[in-house]
Amino acid sequence: MRVLRTSWLLGNGRMVLLACAIVFSTGCSDRIQLPPKDVFERFQHVAPHRPAEKMGTATVTLPQPGPYRIRPGDVLEITLASFLSTVSIEQAIPQTQTTSIACRVQPPGHIVLPVVGQVHVAGLTIPEVESAISNAYYPTYTKTYPAVLVRLAEARKERVSILGVVARPGVYELRADQMSLVQLLAEAGGIVQPGASCIRILRPGQEGQTTITVPMRGPTVPFSDVPLREADQVIAERLVVPLFTVIGLVNRPGNFEYPPDANYTLIQAIAFAGGLDLRLDPRYAVIYRLDHDGSIIHAVFQLSDPKRPQATTTSINVPIRPGDIIAIEHTPRTRSREFLDRIFNVHIGAYLPLIR
Template identity: 40%
Template sequence: MSVFAVRSAPVFVGASILFAALAGGGCIGARIVYPVLATPEERLAFEAAGPADLQTDVLQVDSMRVGGPYRVVAGDLLSFELPPEVGVETSAAEQDTGATSVTIKCRVKETGTVLLPMVGEQHVLGKTTGEIEELLARALHAPERLLNLPNVVVTLAEYRTVSVAVTGAVNKPGLHELRSDHLSVMGALMAAGGIKSERGAKEIRVIGKDETGQTTSRSVSVHLGEIPLGDVALRGGETVVVEPPSDRAFSVIGLVKRSGVFPYPAPRRYNLMQALATAGGVDESAAPRYATIYRVKADGGVLGATFKIDGATLGDGSNVLIKDGDVIAVDHTQGSWLRMFISQVFGFRASVNLSPSTSPTL
C-alpha cells in the first residue's frame, strides 16, 4: 500500500472542491465536525470538572438535623431548674447550698411522661424544651402564692442513645451508638467515618422494622454526591447499607477500531492516547487528527474539550487524563473524510499533512 502526502495549496484547493462537490451531491453521510481546540482557560475548567465527591462534614451535622428543632424522645434525661417559690421540696443532693433555684432531673419514660413533684405526670414526648417550659410554668403556677408564671428552665442533660448498624462502603463499618439528636442517615454516616469510595455511593438503603414487626427497606438516592436530608430520620435498630458505586468505565466512539464502553478500574489512570489505544487505536484510513472528550460536571451539565491526537502534537493527547464516565468521540473532519474516501476509492492510504496556517481543521 503506497502513501502519498498532499502538501501544496493547489492540491488542497482541489481536495476542498472535491469535498464540496461530494457534500453537495449528498455523498457524504458521516457527521463532519470543524474542531476548535480548547483554550488554556477552557482546558483548566475541563480538567477540574467531574462528578462531585461525597463527604460527611462533621461541623455541619447540627445544621442537618431532620425535622428542625429537637423534640424530646423516650429515654432522654431532662434537667428542670425551678425557682424556690414554687414550693418544690428536694433532697440535699439535688439542691446546692445557697442556690437561688431548685434543679430536678428526670428521665422520659417510654410512655412519654416525666414525674415531677407538685404537678405529677407530665407528657413531654415530642415537645421542644421551650414547649415543656411553658407547660410546667402553667402547671406550677399557684395564683394564691405567685403573681406571675414561674420562670422554669428545661435543658437536655443527656440524650438517649440507640444502636444503628452501618455497612458497605464506609470507613468504619459496624454498630454505632447515635444520640437521639443525630438519628438520621447523615448522623449514621458521620459515626461510620464517612463514605469510603472517592466517588460516593450508588445508593443508600435503610433496613428496619415497622410498628408491626415487619421488615422494611427504604432507599435514599445519592445524586452527584449529595444526600437528600428529607425523610431519612432513624428510630434506632436500623441497618444502613451504603452500596458502592458501579465499576468505573469510559466510552470511545467514532473513528476507532473498537467502539464501546471500556472498564476503568481504580487506581488505573489513562491519558487520552492510552484510552484510544484501549479501543484498538484510530482508523488508519481516516487518520483522524482530533478527539473530543465529553465530561459530566458536578452540577450535572456536560463539558466538552477538543484535543489534537496526531503525531506532530502527541503531547497534547498524552497530557489530558481520562476520568470515570468520560465519552471520547473521534469524529470525521473534512481532512479525515477525504483520507478515508481516497483510501476506499483508490485503494491506498492518503496522508493529508497540511500546515495549521493552511488548514487547521483537517
Template identity: 30%
Template sequence: MNHCQKLLLGILFTLGLIVAAQAQDRQADYRLGAGDAIKISVFQNPDLTVETRVADSGIITYPLIGAVQLGGNTIPEAERAIADKLREGGFVQKPQVNILLIQVRGNQVSVLGLVSRPGRYPIETGNTRLSDMLATAGGAVPSGSDVVILSGIREGKPFRREIDVPALFGPERNNEDVLVAGGDVIYVHRAPVFYIYGEVQRPGPYRVERDMTVLQALVQGGGLTVRGTERSMRIHRRGADGRVAEIAPEKSDLVRADDVIQVQESLF
C-alpha cells in the same frame, strides 16, 4: 499571681462563658424526644432535682405533679410546662425551673451508604439541615453519588426525596437543603459508572461525571492505543425495556450510567 497569669485566666474564663452560651443556645433549639436523658432542678428546691428519661410516649413523671408531656418541646418550653404545673398546683409560688440535657437519644438521624462515617447522629438543634448531617458523617466518599436519598415521616405520612447535593452550593442555590427530623434516614448510593474497553490505555469502570461527554470518557480511559480509532467507537446501552442497543456515538454525546463503550481496532 503575676499580671500575665491573671490576664490568661481572664481570657480562659471568658472563652468558657462563650462556649457555655453557645451550648445553651443549641440546647434551646433542640426538641426533646423519646430516650433523652435530662436533669431537672428548681431554684431553692433541691428536693425537686430529678434525673430522668423521656418515655416513648414523650412523658416524664415528676414529683408532686405526676405525668408531664415533654416530648416534642424545646427545653425552654419544657421548663415552662413544669413551672406552670408547680405553680398551678400551689407547690411552688414562683418556680424557676432549669432542664439540662444530659444525653441525646431521641432525635437521631441515620446516615448510611457511602459516607466516611456511617452511623446514627443526634440532632443537636431544631434547625439542623441535610448538609449538616452529611458533614457530621464526614461527607460522601469518592465513589459516593452526588444525589442522596432522604426518607422519614412528615405529618404522619411517609416522606422520600432525592436531593442533588452539589446543587445546594451552586450559584443558584435552591431550597432542597431541607430540615431533618428524628428518625430520618439519609442514604448515599454508589455513584453511577460507565465501562470502557478495547483499544484504550486504561480500560475499566469509571465514575460518570456531571454532563460527561463521550470524548471526556475516552480521556478518562487514558486515550486511544496506537491501534485504536474514534471512528469505530460503539456504545452498548440498555434501554427501558431491558434490551441492549448498539450506538455509534458522536464525541459530544453524553454518557449515561452503565454505558459500555467499546473502542475497536483500526482496520488501516
C-alpha cells in the same frame, strides 16, 4: 558481491512494482461515507436504558429545623426553689434556696415532680417545659409563678448501623433529632471513592423487613435526606464505574473508566488510548452505541480534512457516553499504508548489510 547487489536490486524492484500494483488496485482514498444528518441526530439522542431507582414506601418526614423538642427517654435537669420540692409544710425553707432534680421523660411523655406529680413535656422546647412546670405549681401551690430552670442533661439516643463505601462503617448512636440519612453519613465520615450507586435502608418491622432505596445525586451525595428509625441498617452500595472502549488504529487500545462526573469527547477518548497510529494516518472514527431497546447504532466521524491532513474537524469534540465503543477502523488507504510500511521495513532491513 556484484551478483548479490544485482539480485537485491531486482528483488526489491519487483516488490516495489508489486506494492504499486496493490496500491493502484485498492486506491489511495478512504472510501468512507459519512452518515446523513437525520442518522447523526438520532445517534446523538440515543441513551442506554437505565432502570430508575425509586424511593420505596418511606414517608419522608424529617425533623423540622429549630429548637430541640423533648422526647421520651430524655433526661432533664430541673432547678427550682427548694420549698417546691418538699411535701411537708412544717419545715421552714428559705425561698432563695434552690434544688436540682433529674427527671427522665417517661414513654407517655411526662415527668414526675414533687408535690404536683405528672407534667407532660414531650414535644415541648426547653422554654415551653419551664413554663409547663411553672404553671403546674401556680396558683395551687404558689402565689406567683415560680422561677424554673430546665437543662437537657442527656438526650435519648437511638442505634443505627451503616455499611458499604463509607469511611467508618459501624454502629452509631444518634440523638432523636439527628436521626436522618445525611447525619449518619456525616458521622460515618462520608462516602468514599469510587462513590455509591445508591443507598439502601433495611428497616425491620412487624410484617417483615422493608427496603428503602435512595438514588444518588452524585457519587457522594444522596438524592434526598431520609428520616431513620432505631435499628435501621444503611448500606451504601459501591459504585461500579462504567467504561468506554477504544479499539483499532490507536497506540494503546483498551477499556477506560468513565466517572459519573466526567464529560469526555471523542478526542479525549482517543487520547486515553495513546493517540492515533500516525504511521497509518487514520482520518475516521466509528462510534458504536447501545440504544434503549438493546439495538446497536453507529455513526462515522471525520477526524481530519483529507485536503488538509494536519487540520482537525469539529467532530473531534463530539461527546461520548459510558458504554460507547470507539473504533478507529481500517480503510483502503490505511491498509495500503500498512502494507507498504511492512514491505519496505522488512526488505530494506534484510538487504541493508549488502548495501554496506
